[in-house]
Amino acid sequence: xxxxxxRPGIGRLEGGTGAAHERHLPQASQVCDRRWxxxxxxxxxxxxxxxxxxxxxxxxxxxxxxxxxxxxSGLALLLFLALFPQRxxxxxxxxxxxxxxxxxxxRTDRLVSVRTPGGTRERLxxxxxxxxxxxxxxxxxxxxxxxxxxxxxxxxxAAAQGHLCQPSTALxxxxxxxxxxxxxxVFKMSGLAEExxxxxxx
Numbered sequence: 184x185x186x187x188x189x190r191p192g193i194g195r196l197e198g199g200t201g202a203a204h205e206r207h208l209p210q211a212s213q214v215c216d217r218r219w220x221x222x223x224x225x226x227x228x229x230x231x232x233x234x235x236x237x238x239x240x241x242x243x244x245x246x247x248x249x250x251x252x253x254x255x256s257g258l259a260l261l262l263f264l265a266l267f268p269q270r271x272x273x274x275x276x277x278x279x280x281x282x283x284x285x286x287x288x289x290r291t292d293r294l295v296s297v298r299t300p301g302g303t304r305e306r307l308x309x310x311x312x313x314x315x316x317x318x319x320x321x322x323x324x325x326x327x328x329x330x331x332x333x334x335x336x337x338x339x340x341a342a343a344q345g346h347l348c349q350p351s352t353a354l355x356x357x358x359x360x361x362x363x364x365x366x367x368x369v370f371k372m373s374g375l376a377e378e379x380x381x382x383x384x385x
Contacts, residue, residue, distance in 0.1 A: 215270070219270050223267070225266070229262065229266055241255070269282055276340075279317070280319050293312040295311060297347070298353055305321070
């Protein structure tokens with residue numbers, strides 16, 4: 184009998200989905216969207232306020248019935264699902280975008296294309312050599328420098344290996360936005376921004 188070879192690490196990304204599959208991802212090197220928890224709380228608050236307002240209107244009008252409660256609850260649930268934020272996670276060689284319905288994964292070290300569909304700057308579509316596809320808001324990368332650094336490192340690997348042959352304008356724009364925001368953050372922390380405002384006032 185031949186020996187069974189175990190290949191640890193990112194290679195397991197090529198097969199399997201769901202929670203069982205995620206156990207094979209390198210947990211220690213994961214980087215997550217730090218805004219996600221706050222965005223989730225905002226979505227819950229908006230849906231709850233919407234439901235509460237509708238129930239209050241029904242109670243004031245004397246039309247509070249179980250059927251209407253079920254109707255408004257369903258509408259509030261739809262609103263919550265529409266507002267539910269994507270959860271973006273990345274590690275060495277991979278990126279995952281989780282939505283309420285499913286999780287999309289790509290091998291960032293084997294990317295073949297990065298584009299913005301329809302020319303819009305609000306969505307970034309990543310495709311890898313294995314047929315994987317993930318779509319995310321570029322602002323997620325801009326707001327999370329560590330996440331961007333992880334993805335950018337793997338993109339350079341993909342380009343060096345010949346998978347990503349053409350330079351991506353979308354990635355260049357994201358990189359420029361991150362550089363601008365980083366420079367502005369340093370500018371503000373150094374106190375130069377306040378001095379500049381004072382000079383302008385005089």
